[in-house]
Amino acid sequence: xxxxxxxxxxxxxEMGQEVTMRCQPILGHNTVFWYRQTMMQGLELLAYFRNRxxxxxxxxxxxxxxxxxxxxxxxxxxxxxxxxxDSAVYFCAxxxxxxxxxxxxxxxxxxxxLTVL
Amino acid sequence: SQQGEExxxxxxxxxxxxxxxxxxxxxxxxNLQWYRQNSxxxxxxxxxxxxxxxxxxxxxxxxxxxxxxxxxSLLITASRAADTASYFCATVYGSSNTGxxxxxxxxxxxxxx
Numbered sequence: 001x002x003x004x005x006x007x008x009x010x011x012x013x014e015m016g017q018e019v020t021m022r023c024q025p026i027l028g029h030n031t032v033f034w035y036r037q038t039m040m041q042g043l044e045l046l047a048y049f050r051n052r053x054x055x056x057x058x059x060x061x062x063x064x065x066x067x068x069x070x071x072x073x074x075x076x077x078x079x080x081x082x083x084x085x086d087s088a089v090y091f092c093a094x095x096x097x098x099x100x101x102x103x104x105x106x107x108x109x110x111x112x113x114l115t116v117l
Numbered sequence: 118s119q120q121g122e123e124x125x126x127x128x129x130x131x132x133x134x135x136x137x138x139x140x141x142x143x144x145x146x147x148n149l150q151w152y153r154q155n156s157x158x159x160x161x162x163x164x165x166x167x168x169x170x171x172x173x174x175x176x177x178x179x180x181x182x183x184x185x186x187x188x189x190s191l192l193i194t195a196s197r198a199a200d201t202a203s204y205f206c207a208t209v210y211g212s213s214n215t216g217x218x219x220x221x222x223x224x225x226x227x228x229x230x
Contacts, residue, residue: 004159033218043160043205043220056217091159105150106218108159 004109023092140206147209
């Protein structure tokens with residue numbers, strides 16, 4: 001039963017600390033997305049990768065957020081330094097884009113609930 | 118920056134009744150997808166309807182798409198308590214070569230036993 005995994009599931013940290021969230025996409029998927037969910041803003045797309053290359057990170061605060069895919073089995077989202085307003089649930093999703101113009105469903109991980117004090 | 122807007126924001130029904138949720142979007146799309154999110158969990162894909170389709174069924178789910186009105190509806194028939202969740206529509210822009218999903222704010226459905 002293939003699924004997206006995320007670690008950690010919960011993270012409580014203090015303002016100014018570095019936070020790293022990890023995601024293992026489904027094997028064979030070529031697209032990885034990072035989302036942030038809050039009550040106020042809903043689901044926001046932060047960044048996404050195609051074949052490990054970053055395609056768009058315009059939704060991410062560049063000064064403190066960074067996203068990478070060191071290899072096909074690992075995507076990371078880092079916040080440095082963290083701030084209380086970063087408190088949210090961060091989701092990773094993966095999908096398979098096969099043909100130009102054909103886009104299918106995304107498979108979401110369970111999320112990382114981040115609390116910055 | 119949400120593309121889709123769901124209506125209603127919240128819906129409460131009795132078990133066995135049908136639940137209808139609507140989604141409106143702004144620009145041309147490649148496809149529209151519906152997702153469910155149970156409390157404290159990730160989103161789960163329910164159904165995808167492409168821009169050239171008008172209706173699609175999956176079990177107790179029925180999705181319609183009206184591209185002229187830029188709207189879609191999700192119907193859950195014979196609802197169960199386990200259907201209690203938030204439901205989101207998400208669109209893939211038709212002119213985009215990215216596959217990005219833009220989510221609406223969601224409809225919170227409560228099904229009372």
